[in-house]
Amino acid sequence: MFELNHKKAVVTGGGSGIGRSIATLFARQGAVVHIVDISEAACAEAVAEIREAGGQAHGHACDVTRQDAVHATFESIGPLDILVNNAGIAHIGKADNTSEQDFDRVIGVNVKGVYNCLHAAIPRLRENGGGVIVNMASVAAWVAVAERFAYSTAKGAVMAMTLSVAKDYLQDRIRCNSISPGRVHTPFVDGFIAKQYPGKEAEMFERLAKTQPIGRMAKPDEVAALALYLCSDEASFITGSDYPIDGGFITLNS
Incomplete structure (x- = not known):
């Protein structure tokens, strides 16, 4: 179960943290993994680790806020089966003390970056006969988290994009879900x-x-395990859903 043999997967932000755990697990389960990360060094390190373990991986240094760079990267990757939109940044602040620069930076990576990758990946998924998208949302899209104004705004948008993509590309056999981690x-x-x-x-x-x-x-590997399930054939009946993995944060903190 949960094998990804002969699947080509793109993991953004795959050079560290949750993204690196996802890329490593996907490779272990048979996928050819393409790691997209703004850090060339992080890409190289993650790719080397996967290859040393016997997996197949390739690295692509790319700023997901730049659509031209994203399209060039996906063009070099070619047809694909799986996209994990994991790249993201955090920010601490309320509405009145979040600067315009910081707000634009968070939205640029966490919202526009997801859009750019969707824009580049969906035609390739469609041409390949379908596939799976997993977007990384957050518990901050579900409940109020103090001093996370820009971050919560962005992750709420990611959850909305997930629903929109799931609806629009159902007939193209493209499934789209999101994961909402608590603190990892x-x-x-x-x-x-x-x-x-x-x-x-x-x-x-x-x-x-x-x-x-x-x-x-949470441990990054625990989030990776959920991503693996959602991208596997065992989850073929699941689309348009968000999956909190939060140690009870949403439902048990009130």
Whole structure:
């Protein structure tokens, strides 16, 4: 079950964190993985790791906010079966203290970046007889999270785009779903804590972990496992849905 043999998959933001775990797992399950990341070094490192484990992977340094660059990248990749729109950035701030520059930056990556990849990938999925898209949303699209104004706005848009794409391309045999993680323990989290709370890293990590009712943060591999299921043939009856993976954050925190 959950094999991706003979499938070609694109994972954006696949050089680190959740995206890297998805790319690694997909390759382990037989997919030929194309990692798209703004960092050429992160791409190369992830590709090398996958190849060393016996998987097939290729790296593409690309800024997803630039449609011309995205189309050139997808043109070089060719026909595909799976797109995972994982590339994204975070931002902390309320509506009145989020600068225009920061708002544009978050929307550029988290919304326009997803649109650009959809724009480039959907014709190739259609020509290939169909396929699967998974977009990375967030619990912030479901419930209020303090001081995440721009991020919540962007992830709400990702969830709406997921529904729109699922509806519009049903007859093209293209399935589209999204995943809404809670807090996930990635290098970004460690870096954020170290920058914002120097000397109090352990205390703040524990505090952030406990915001999930289950008492810990998710592991990137756990999110990857859900992405694998949604992109596999076993999930062929699923489209137009969002899947929270949040340790009870949405339903048990109220």
